[in-house]
Amino acid sequence: MIGCSGDVxxxxxxxxxxxxxxxxxxxxxxxxxxxxxxDLASLGAVVTRSITRDPTTRSSSRRILExxxxxxxxxxxxxxxxxxxxxxxxxxxxALGARPVVxxxxxxxxxxxxxxxxxxxxxGVVAVEVNLAWGSNDHARWLADLTQARRALAxxxxxxxxxxxVLAKLPCDxxxxxxxxxxxxxxxADAVVVAAPSRALRxxxxxxxxxxxxxxxxxxxxxxxxxxxxxxxxxxxxxxNLPVIGVGGIRTGRDALEMLAAGAVAVQVGSASLAxxxxxxxxxxxxTDLLSEQAAPESADLVREGSG
Amino acid sequence: xxxxxxxxxxxxxxxxxxxxxxxxxxxxxxxxxxTVVAEAIPELARPGSFVAIAADGAPGSxxxxxxxxxxxxxxxGRYGGTFDMAFRVSGPVTAWLAGRGRHDPxxxxxPLGRPFPLxxxxxxxxxxxxxxxxxxxxxxxxxxxxxxxxxxLAVAADADAGGEPFGLVEAKRAASSITPLxxxxxxxxxxxxxxMQAALERIAAEQRARVIYACGRPAFxxxxxxxxxxxxxxxxxxxxxxxxxxxxxxxxxxxAVPDGVDRRLVLACLDGPVFDGAAxxxxxxxxxxxxxxxxxx
Ligand SMILES: Cc1cc2nc3c(=O)[nH]c(=O)nc-3n(C[C@H](O)[C@H](O)[C@H](O)COP(=O)(O)OP(=O)(O)OC[C@H]3O[C@@H](n4cnc5c(N)ncnc54)[C@H](O)[C@@H]3O)c2cc1C
Ligand SMILES: Cc1cc2nc3c(=O)[nH]c(=O)nc-3n(C[C@H](O)[C@H](O)[C@H](O)COP(=O)(O)O)c2cc1C
Numbered sequence: 001m002i003g004c005s006g007d008v009x010x011x012x013x014x015x016x017x018x019x020x021x022x023x024x025x026x027x028x029x030x031x032x033x034x035x036x037x038x039d040l041a042s043l044g045a046v047v048t049r050s051i052t053r054d055p056t057t058r059s060s061s062r063r064i065l066e067x068x069x070x071x072x073x074x075x076x077x078x079x080x081x082x083x084x085x086x087x088x089x090x091x092x093x094x095a096l097g098a099r100p101v102v103x104x105x106x107x108x109x110x111x112x113x114x115x116x117x118x119x120x121x122x123x124g125v126v127a128v129e130v131n132l133a134w135g136s137n138d139h140a141r142w143l144a145d146l147t148q149a150r151r152a153l154a155x156x157x158x159x160x161x162x163x164x165x166v167l168a169k170l171p172c173d174x175x176x177x178x179x180x181x182x183x184x185x186x187x188x189a190d191a192v193v194v195a196a197p198s199r200a201l202r203x204x205x206x207x208x209x210x211x212x213x214x215x216x217x218x219x220x221x222x223x224x225x226x227x228x229x230x231x232x233x234x235x236x237x238x239x240x241n242l243p244v245i246g247v248g249g250i251r252t253g254r255d256a257l258e259m260l261a262a263g264a265v266a267v268q269v270g271s272a273s274l275a276x277x278x279x280x281x282x283x284x285x286x287x288t289d290l291l292s293e294q295a296a297p298e299s300a301d302l303v304r305e306g307s308g
Numbered sequence: 309x310x311x312x313x314x315x316x317x318x319x320x321x322x323x324x325x326x327x328x329x330x331x332x333x334x335x336x337x338x339x340x341x342x343t344v345v346a347e348a349i350p351e352l353a354r355p356g357s358f359v360a361i362a363a364d365g366a367p368g369s370x371x372x373x374x375x376x377x378x379x380x381x382x383x384x385g386r387y388g389g390t391f392d393m394a395f396r397v398s399g400p401v402t403a404w405l406a407g408r409g410r411h412d413p414x415x416x417x418x419p420l421g422r423p424f425p426l427x428x429x430x431x432x433x434x435x436x437x438x439x440x441x442x443x444x445x446x447x448x449x450x451x452x453x454x455x456x457x458x459x460x461l462a463v464a465a466d467a468d469a470g471g472e473p474f475g476l477v478e479a480k481r482a483a484s485s486i487t488p489l490x491x492x493x494x495x496x497x498x499x500x501x502x503x504m505q506a507a508l509e510r511i512a513a514e515q516r517a518r519v520i521y522a523c524g525r526p527a528f529x530x531x532x533x534x535x536x537x538x539x540x541x542x543x544x545x546x547x548x549x550x551x552x553x554x555x556x557x558x559x560x561x562x563x564a565v566p567d568g569v570d571r572r573l574v575l576a577c578l579d580g581p582v583f584d585g586a587a588x589x590x591x592x593x594x595x596x597x598x599x600x601x602x603x604x605x
Contacts, residue, residue, distance in 0.1 A: 033556030
């Protein structure tokens, strides 16, 4: 386990991963395109973009705006729908040697149940990540009411084989991320992913008095890292037995190490891959170097170990 | 990252991530031409290919790469291979790029995208570009001429680019005729768009062009496609919609294409940017939001 000399393996609720660096949902295409720049099999796991029940058919439903230290991502969840995903994308991903965590998003409980059921017999899936916060308005409202979020997780847990961890991806712009994490566990989640991007806005007003144009989106990138580190820390402090996966703004091995030191058992690399498609592999290499430097016995407990 | 990475059996055209070096920067009219020494890219790039340039070194450290068409390549000889790109300074990143000096490193991914398909037989072709998007057409023109094709060029100036067309002087070598198309971003069914389309139809009919190749933002690409169908020619159009990453990672450049009676989404950066103009669902692409996203990204 991480912290012992040379060993970078980690465990997320019984799922043992060779290393703690995962590719985050939605930031590495479907596999083949990133495999041109990165060995997906070398990562602890890869989280697919959030798969919905039905395919998306509208052009450019997604816009990405640069802000000073982050990306504002607006729009829906482009994808082929669960059937095509299971038939075409999943096998292709497995053929690349990747360990897929499948992220799912839905507008209703019935849809979550269907997604869970369709994934149930799909081979090679190492875990299911439930996207409770991201995407179009339909998909976004789960966390407005923790009862709804609990129901969604319970449905997915019910449809998912017991040996497969269910991960709940939670944002940190909630009244209490700890409360949300506790609710997720109660509903059957085996681990939490902290944090889904926060809601953010860009308002452009060409001149005073003109009616402003508003872009509502989710904020990713370096801007959110300190917020995420705090949320990871708080959840870990309150629920020390709950495996926490940290995601948000990780661009270097040192950023990943900070997340682990704050209490995460693993990290996900997201938008860093947009400008550097090999980012996750580079960050893993940097982290491995840092961990081996720190493998001296007295510093071994710098990295906390999550319960497996 | 200084050596090219191999592409495993992904079924995708080879693209490499590497550090290139600036060989030359010069001003050509209102445009900057940058020559870059890089391994592999000059050998792999084809007309219609583009590169993604990491911009985190630019002031404000942009988080998204900047994409540029490959204008020309010179494969390795006595010196390393080079490729050219051309741009107009339109913001902080292009200003930073224009200020790079000889030997400065540039982190690149490329070549990206599926290039223009070349005709098997020598045919008469009409190439239509707007603003900097004429750059890949000049590269294409040289290859078409090598294959015995006749090339007619029609160039519009991009209103955003100060009304100056790109590459008129250089184009003289390859093109049998050059027609200026006027100025305009030409979104939608505007008088400018109608005039441009009519001009393309007229040239295509007069010269008996069999293929119209075009490059530009959706509205321009669409009008070139429409001109082709009006005169019974084929069209191959490179569609410059905002592509946040260029490598297929972010899925921010989805384009709907007909699929039987249905439609499906493909990515402009991966499955395009060159499309058969008759096989794109243009209505959504030219809707205000997408067409103008270039001013917001
Ligand atoms: C496939 C492709 C090839 C391109 N090739 C060229 C080229 O050969 N020459 C050239 O000058 N430009 C090209 N562009 C556009 C270019 O990527 C950017 O518009 C330009 O680099 C922005 O300049 P900046 O970063 O300095 O300014 P910024 O201030 O960052 O941007 C200037 C303006 O351009 C907009 N912009 C930024 N990125 C994009 C983008 N990817 N698509 C559309 N608009 C954008 C910004 O929102 C802003 O309004 C290409 C775009 C694509 C998608
Ligand atoms: C282009 C893009 C697409 C994304 N798509 C999804 C998605 O489908 N599902 C999801 O749960 N998160 C999605 N995310 C969020 C990322 O998984 C991650 O949580 C977020 O980007 C924060 O990490 P980062 O700062 O490393 O980018 C997306 C992010 C980006 C930039």
